[in-house]
Amino acid sequence: MEQREFAKHLRHHMTESETRLWQYLRAHRLNGEKFRRQQPMGFYVVDFVHFGARLIVEADGGQHNDAPRDESRDAWLRAQGFKVLRFWNNEIMNNLEGVLETIMAAVTLPPLSPNPSPARGEGKN
Numbered sequence: 851m852e853q854r855e856f857a858k859h860l861r862h863h864m865t866e867s868e869t870r871l872w873q874y875l876r877a878h879r880l881n882g883e884k885f886r887r888q889q890p891m892g893f894y895v896v897d898f899v900h901f902g903a904r905l906i907v908e909a910d911g912g913q914h915n916d917a918p919r920d921e922s923r924d925a926w927l928r929a930q931g932f933k934v935l936r937f938w939n940n941e942i943m944n945n946l947e948g949v950l951e952t953i954m955a956a957v958t959l960p961p962l963s964p965n966p967s968p969a970r971g972e973g974k975n
Contacts (some may be wrong), residue, residue, distance in 0.1 A: 867939035
């Protein structure tokens with residue numbers, strides 16, 4: 851199956867935990883942040899991605915228990931400049947608020963430097 855078709859298939863057959871998390875990530879519901887689901891990236895299809903924050907969120911079941919394939923996948927994604935967060939399905943189902951807080955902390959950009967920039971003429975009297 852071609853990768854785009856596979857991603858489309860995954861969108862239509864999401865797990866219960868993926869569906870629950872997607873309810874909060876879709877349509878800018880998480881503080882207006884834009885996520886995409888089941889997004890092809892290189893040779894992979896990631897569960898959720900926020901391109902602006904370079905963040906990937908994975909909802910994992912028991913089949914991902916320290917799988918070498920996931921380690922190489924995460925290494926490749928990190929090499930592309932993405933941070934990868936993995937949550938177990940039971941975390942999403944039993945502690946959704948904590949999962950969402952962790953995601954928001956990763957999405958939130960650090961504040962601008964309080965130091966004035968002489969190059970822009972800031973800090974001069």
